[in-house]
Amino acid sequence: MFSYTFQWNQALNRLPQMLDGAWVTMQIAVLSMVLGVLFAIMLTGFRLSGNKILSGFATTWIEVARNTPALFQIYMAHFGVASFGLYFSPIASLLIGITFNNAGYLAENFRGALKAIPDTQTRAARSLGMTPIKAFGYVILPQMLRISFLPISNQMVWAVLMTSLGVTVGMNTDLYGVTQDLNALTFRTFELFALAAVIFYVIVKLINFGARLLAARLFRY
Amino acid sequence: MKKTILLGSMLAASTFASVAQADMLDDIIASGTLRCAVVLDFPPMGMRDASNNPVGFDVDYCNDLAAALGVKAEIVETAFPERIPALMAGRVDVGVASTSDTLERAKTVGFSIPYYAFENAVVGNEKAAMTTWEDMKGKTVGATAGTYEAIWIEGKIKEWGVGEFRPYQTQADVFLALSQGQIDATVATVEVSEANVASGNFPGIMIVDKAPMVPDYVGLFTMRQEYGFINYLDLFVNQQVRTGRYAELYKKWVGEGVPADLTVNGVSR
Numbered sequence: 329m330f331s332y333t334f335q336w337n338q339a340l341n342r343l344p345q346m347l348d349g350a351w352v353t354m355q356i357a358v359l360s361m362v363l364g365v366l367f368a369i370m371l372t373g374f375r376l377s378g379n380k381i382l383s384g385f386a387t388t389w390i391e392v393a394r395n396t397p398a399l400f401q402i403y404m405a406h407f408g409v410a411s412f413g414l415y416f417s418p419i420a421s422l423l424i425g426i427t428f429n430n431a432g433y434l435a436e437n438f439r440g441a442l443k444a445i446p447d448t449q450t451r452a453a454r455s456l457g458m459t460p461i462k463a464f465g466y467v468i469l470p471q472m473l474r475i476s477f478l479p480i481s482n483q484m485v486w487a488v489l490m491t492s493l494g495v496t497v498g499m500n501t502d503l504y505g506v507t508q509d510l511n512a513l514t515f516r517t518f519e520l521f522a523l524a525a526v527i528f529y530v531i532v533k534l535i536n537f538g539a540r541l542l543a544a545r546l547f548r549y
Numbered sequence: 550m551k552k553t554i555l556l557g558s559m560l561a562a563s564t565f566a567s568v569a570q571a572d573m574l575d576d577i578i579a580s581g582t583l584r585c586a587v588v589l590d591f592p593p594m595g596m597r598d599a600s601n602n603p604v605g606f607d608v609d610y611c612n613d614l615a616a617a618l619g620v621k622a623e624i625v626e627t628a629f630p631e632r633i634p635a636l637m638a639g640r641v642d643v644g645v646a647s648t649s650d651t652l653e654r655a656k657t658v659g660f661s662i663p664y665y666a667f668e669n670a671v672v673g674n675e676k677a678a679m680t681t682w683e684d685m686k687g688k689t690v691g692a693t694a695g696t697y698e699a700i701w702i703e704g705k706i707k708e709w710g711v712g713e714f715r716p717y718q719t720q721a722d723v724f725l726a727l728s729q730g731q732i733d734a735t736v737a738t739v740e741v742s743e744a745n746v747a748s749g750n751f752p753g754i755m756i757v758d759k760a761p762m763v764p765d766y767v768g769l770f771t772m773r774q775e776y777g778f779i780n781y782l783d784l785f786v787n788q789q790v791r792t793g794r795y796a797e798l799y800k801k802w803v804g805e806g807v808p809a810d811l812t813v814n815g816v817s818r
Contacts, residue, residue: 515658
């Protein structure tokens, strides 16, 4: 039987600390997305390059990023690389782990988007005298980003939620880390995590809303 | 008619009365099983042996408690942060999980009198070349998140104004990070520190000094309103000391020497 008296003020008292944590979570998520998109474009370029080494590198990255748990990737970025004498602070490890994951998934999204762009466009651009890189950069890339805009906002949501894995590598300043610390301090598990869930929910709703507004502005025909 | 109503209400009253009287202690005795939350990531208090069975001071303590109640013990492994949800959701009856009895936590759960007390040691990476606990000043220090020692060292670092604090979720991760040199030092119980240094699993670490803090008294915990059960737990802890079982378990799991005094001078509880 569940017999427990909820004391919501015990969690609400801590709201300022948790909102500070939410801010850190947002910063990490945004930064990891910006870097993730850049790396994903790089990986897409590698795959299109026709160079065996580069496309092999890209394939390996994408396969590992998509087929192993994000927790594993973040853990490796902290404890794994440390076995080789490379030390990253908790926040750096978390950022590296999420960025790695984002780039892998986004590169797959980009691949799907590329399929939606007819090959003839590249050929037309090339016949106008553009170099392969120019043709990609001026003709294909803008369309690719536009087609995959909604999947990108989806990945942004994932990035926010993945920050909660930072506690495994010693983060205590993000929303989940702050909540976990307060939980250990007060044992008000249900109230604190319910509040954290609400904050996460609101953040994600805001991202979705923002993405829709942005899409409406960017993709007006 | 009046008689029927009277009879009916008396019957109803007696039914409710008997429901209200069955408390957690009764439930445990009736079910024949005592479910203990034990942290198995905290040697020598809780760990797993070579064949993956739970063993340790806390495991034995739970078995003793079950034996005293005349029921079967069931060890439910819980990580440190999961102890309270496990209790509240009714998955366990009592926590035998080296839980520091802070006033903040006692607002949420009910604690017994202390059944053990830890002293804490400062463990350093050999490369950090520390000789006293004060050498932690300005260093990167880690500890298991939310523990008594973590709260202490985090406060000290804030007081010093230099250095960095890093909480990890498990004791094993703290010592891994320490051994790798990601952190320079940690504060952990003497028991855990000695066990980990002796195990050889974490090369390059050494015990530097004792941490100058009030012993970390830990209590058994259960639902706050279960006075009957808490009362039983208090007496049980008292009996463990009185019968010499406390010293016996100390010798078995911690080593030679005198176990910590569980009384505080100048005040009674």
